[in-house]
Amino acid sequence: MNKKHLIPLFGTFLCWGSMYVVSKIALRTVPPVTLLALRYLVAIPALLVILRIRGTLRRMERADVMTVAAIGLLGYFLSFCLQMQGIARLTGAISSLLGAMNPIFIPILAALFLGERLTAAKVACVAVSMTGVVIIVGVGGTVNAAGAALMLTSVLLWSASSVIIRRISGKYDPMQVAMLGMVFALPFTGAWAAIELRSAAFSLPAESLFAVLFMGLVGTAAAHTFWNTSLSLMDASFCSMFYPMQPLVSSILGVLILGETITPSFLLGAAVICTGIVAAVLSGKKK
DSSP, X not given: OOGGGXXXXXXXXHHHHHHHHHHHHHTTTSOHHHHHHHHHXXXXXXXXXXXXXXXXXXOOOHHHHHXXXXXXXXXXXXXXXXXXXXXXXXXXXXXXXXXXXXXXHHHHHHHHHSOOOOOHHHHHHHHHHHHHHHHHHHSTTOSOHHHHHHHHHHHHHHHHHHHHHTTTBTTBOHHHHHHHHHHHHHHHHHHHHHHHTTTSOOOOOHHHHHHHHHHHIIIIIIHHHHHHHHHHHSOHHHHXXXXXXXXHHHHHHIIIIIOOOOOHHHHHHHHHHHHHHHHHHHHHXXX
16 A cells, blocks of 8 residues: 555544644634534635536435435534534534544444345444543543543534435535535524524634634535545545554644543543444444
């Protein structure tokens, strides 16, 4: 394997890992769902430009419109709204760690809705990772349980959305599916944000504006570009093995930028969760 192929893969998880820390900065002055709506307003035009430059934007078949609408409502609306609510209650490191559990939930949902075989090894991987969550959340009551529940529900909904995406995978550029998912989600996200702003304070100083632009351009448009490039160069199972890099980046940036503290229970729980993630990926690759 050409080592240069790893550059976009590292870029992907650097972008995704930094998103959680940058979100914490923006959440100081911007309510959670409003922040998500602003992110979409930046990301949608950026993704459209990238698709046109690459020449991969194509007309969607009518039969696929409802599928993309479901992806938008379930994934980009409900999942990400809950994610932002969870991030607001947790540290960047813990948010990122819980957000990296997609490889754990996807095999279960694929077995339920796509008829894929659910092996004992996959069940064991889920059990291991959930043990890690209990270690982090349960020790000393130092972690907001509601925030952790919101993050886990968000991951579950996003995993379900990922299963739906498989129905149209290969027909469209993944970035086009992402962009259209955001387009479908934006009106609902905007409506929730309008309700949110009736009772929440909102301001957009320079650091919050930078955070919004970063989330839309780097955390979304650039990250999707890096990820799609990686998938075109290497196996998806190999790429997924780098998911534990996401919370590692968030932990380092959380300490350096936000002054967050990494506790022994977090380190132990992180190690257990990452073990479950890697084992799940390896199990899928072996199959």
